[in-house]
Amino acid sequence: MAKKPAKIIIVGGGLAGLMATLKICEDGSSVDLFSYCPVKRSHSLCAQGGMNACMDTKGEHDSIYEHFDDTVYGGDFLADQGAVKGMVEMAPKLVKMFDRMGVPFTRTSEGTLDLRNFGGQKNKRTVFAGSTTGQQLLYALDEQVRRWETKGTVKKYEFWEFIKIIKNKQGICRGIVAQNMNSNEIKAFAADVVILATGGPGQVYGRCTASTICNGSAVSSAYQQGAEIGNPEFLQIHPTAIPGSDKNRLMSEACRGEGGRVWVYRKNPQTGEKERWYFLEDMYPAYGNLVPRDVASRAIYKVVVHMGLGMKNPNRVYLDLSHIPADYLERKLGGILEMYDDFVGEDPRKVPMEIFPSIHYSMGGIWVDTKHHTNIPGLMAAGECDYQYHGANRLGANSLLSATYSGVVAGPESLRLARSGELGDALTPEEMEAARKECAEEFDRIRAMNGTENAHRLHHELGDIMYKYVSVERDNNGLAECLKELKGILRRWDSIGVTDHGTWANQEAMFVRQLRNMIIYAMAITKAALLRDESRGAHAKIVLENGERKLDENGDLVFMPRDDARFMKTTIVSFNKETEEPEVTYREFDHSLIKPRLRNYAVAKKE
Numbered sequence: 001m002a003k004k005p006a007k008i009i010i011v012g013g014g015l016a017g018l019m020a021t022l023k024i025c026e027d028g029s030s031v032d033l034f035s036y037c038p039v040k041r042s043h044s045l046c047a048q049g050g051m052n053a054c055m056d057t058k059g060e061h062d063s064i065y066e067h068f069d070d071t072v073y074g075g076d077f078l079a080d081q082g083a084v085k086g087m088v089e090m091a092p093k094l095v096k097m098f099d100r101m102g103v104p105f106t107r108t109s110e111g112t113l114d115l116r117n118f119g120g121q122k123n124k125r126t127v128f129a130g131s132t133t134g135q136q137l138l139y140a141l142d143e144q145v146r147r148w149e150t151k152g153t154v155k156k157y158e159f160w161e162f163i164k165i166i167k168n169k170q171g172i173c174r175g176i177v178a179q180n181m182n183s184n185e186i187k188a189f190a191a192d193v194v195i196l197a198t199g200g201p202g203q204v205y206g207r208c209t210a211s212t213i214c215n216g217s218a219v220s221s222a223y224q225q226g227a228e229i230g231n232p233e234f235l236q237i238h239p240t241a242i243p244g245s246d247k248n249r250l251m252s253e254a255c256r257g258e259g260g261r262v263w264v265y266r267k268n269p270q271t272g273e274k275e276r277w278y279f280l281e282d283m284y285p286a287y288g289n290l291v292p293r294d295v296a297s298r299a300i301y302k303v304v305v306h307m308g309l310g311m312k313n314p315n316r317v318y319l320d321l322s323h324i325p326a327d328y329l330e331r332k333l334g335g336i337l338e339m340y341d342d343f344v345g346e347d348p349r350k351v352p353m354e355i356f357p358s359i360h361y362s363m364g365g366i367w368v369d370t371k372h373h374t375n376i377p378g379l380m381a382a383g384e385c386d387y388q389y390h391g392a393n394r395l396g397a398n399s400l401l402s403a404t405y406s407g408v409v410a411g412p413e414s415l416r417l418a419r420s421g422e423l424g425d426a427l428t429p430e431e432m433e434a435a436r437k438e439c440a441e442e443f444d445r446i447r448a449m450n451g452t453e454n455a456h457r458l459h460h461e462l463g464d465i466m467y468k469y470v471s472v473e474r475d476n477n478g479l480a481e482c483l484k485e486l487k488g489i490l491r492r493w494d495s496i497g498v499t500d501h502g503t504w505a506n507q508e509a510m511f512v513r514q515l516r517n518m519i520i521y522a523m524a525i526t527k528a529a530l531l532r533d534e535s536r537g538a539h540a541k542i543v544l545e546n547g548e549r550k551l552d553e554n555g556d557l558v559f560m561p562r563d564d565a566r567f568m569k570t571t572i573v574s575f576n577k578e579t580e581e582p583e584v585t586y587r588e589f590d591h592s593l594i595k596p597r598l599r600n601y602a603v604a605k606k607e
């Protein structure tokens, strides 16, 4: 018997959203696909370095188990191991799928897939297309989705902003409200199931490596409607970005994967002579420049902030490629070297690049089970906006993989749910109109705001506060202060004045709406960080003694140890509608497959 076609709404047309779209269309069902921008311009486009999969074309005896163990170890034993296992097992098949779709992966002169090193893994495991891997993968999926679009099973709503979900009488998500960013029309849409694939929340920190559309607003909106957030305190701070006053631009880990070295000048402790100090190689002999990102960022902080050894501009270290032949660099990293030249005006083939850590990625996000259902029935999430796969720290090149894989899982699962008979009633026209009207009235209120606060200045302040208190190193004094200041910012949001009161392409009013969501998301991050009294992955918490940061006998900061007994649990943050504050609980997860052990990248990994 023919299967009944379902209608799925997907918000987000990055790798996760497009992959889920393809799987749904292959089944004969249809998708309404929403995106801020043309899906082909989604943030996945910016990914540079590559995607991990055990292809073992270098004869290193790499194995899927090794990929599994590196990911779990790299995530400091906070990732659901069953979910990670599924992902790494499918990784080689996904690379083959992209290959068949025509992705121009870089190959060796013999024609086999080339692989490069990436952080936290000893084997070459990262497939890549020069330094524009995300763009090539996204374009491949975009072309496939266009085939279905011409057949009429995909309807794209590009330049539409998701505002909120709509639940039916049984509390099941059966639709969304969205706004046309040009005409400002606000409309309700019904579906069987809704999948959010809206990417990361980097803009909560203002300057970051991600695009301006990576604002976490959709996730925050769902959170305010009852979706739980998992592990939001785990934000990835990438060690090597070009700091900018507008945004920070990533210099991919691929630079170090291809032999780049990180250094500063120092006085040799024995001879007193000025020398280059390759501090990552010194501190972590087993992994050197390819330690995972949380470890590298902490080391850079130590050298720059605590030892005062920053270069030229005091907050920089060198990332050096100048010892590598220029033709090799051109072939492997051409795209990003050009970018450095364009923005900094120096040729990284000849002089070392000046870099510093930057907010980059969120390991946390909407809580989902291993099939990508959120706690709200009918609402699913996939890609960087969900919390799955990376635990307390993501390994480089594992996100293009998790975004694609989560789309492969969420797409078919949304169809199973759509046909399960568990979805209750369809939305009535009255329910849809009520949801639409609520959003339209809110938009009108925002358009009319005439207070004294400037929304963009408030956004800058939000980013500055988050960088100050919830960054590479945290302590409970700072986190408590941060929460207090965030509440102040949320109050000041009410006093924003907008200059554009119009109803055509009013980006300012849309930004003000997003900003509120960002502040509320920031509070979830901060409260979760405050209550997690341990250090794990990207969450490094300093011990306080008599209210001051504790130092050891060498004058180094003392960090709280990892505390598996209390905190080898997923943080679950729920929104309290009365107080507008986050509430934190903890949930068990599957860590039954690999026994937890302490991470130490100074020595080779033991299993």
Ligand SMILES: Cc1cc2nc3c(=O)[nH]c(=O)nc-3n(C[C@H](O)[C@H](O)[C@H](O)COP(=O)(O)OP(=O)(O)OC[C@H]3O[C@@H](n4cnc5c(N)ncnc54)[C@H](O)[C@@H]3O)c2cc1C
Pocket (backbone or CB within 6 Å): 011, 012, 013, 014, 015, 016, 017, 034, 035, 036, 037, 039, 042, 043, 044, 045, 046, 047, 048, 049, 050, 051, 052, 133, 134, 160, 161, 162, 163, 197, 198, 199, 200, 209, 210, 211, 213, 214, 217, 218, 250, 252, 360, 361, 382, 383, 384, 385, 396, 397, 398, 399, 400, 401, 403
């Ligand atoms: C500079 C950079 C380089 C990177 N390089 C790598 C790499 O080499 N390897 C790797 O594994 N990972 C890399 N990453 C991480 C990786 O690119 C992302 O995590 C991944 O691409 C996210 O895919 P996604 O589909 O979840 O979201 P995205 O690609 O971010 O797509 C999100 C989609 O949601 C839409 N959207 C969001 N909010 C709304 C809303 N409210 N209404 C309507 N639409 C909305 C957007 O328009 C977009 O279509 C990199 C990240 C950065 C910042």
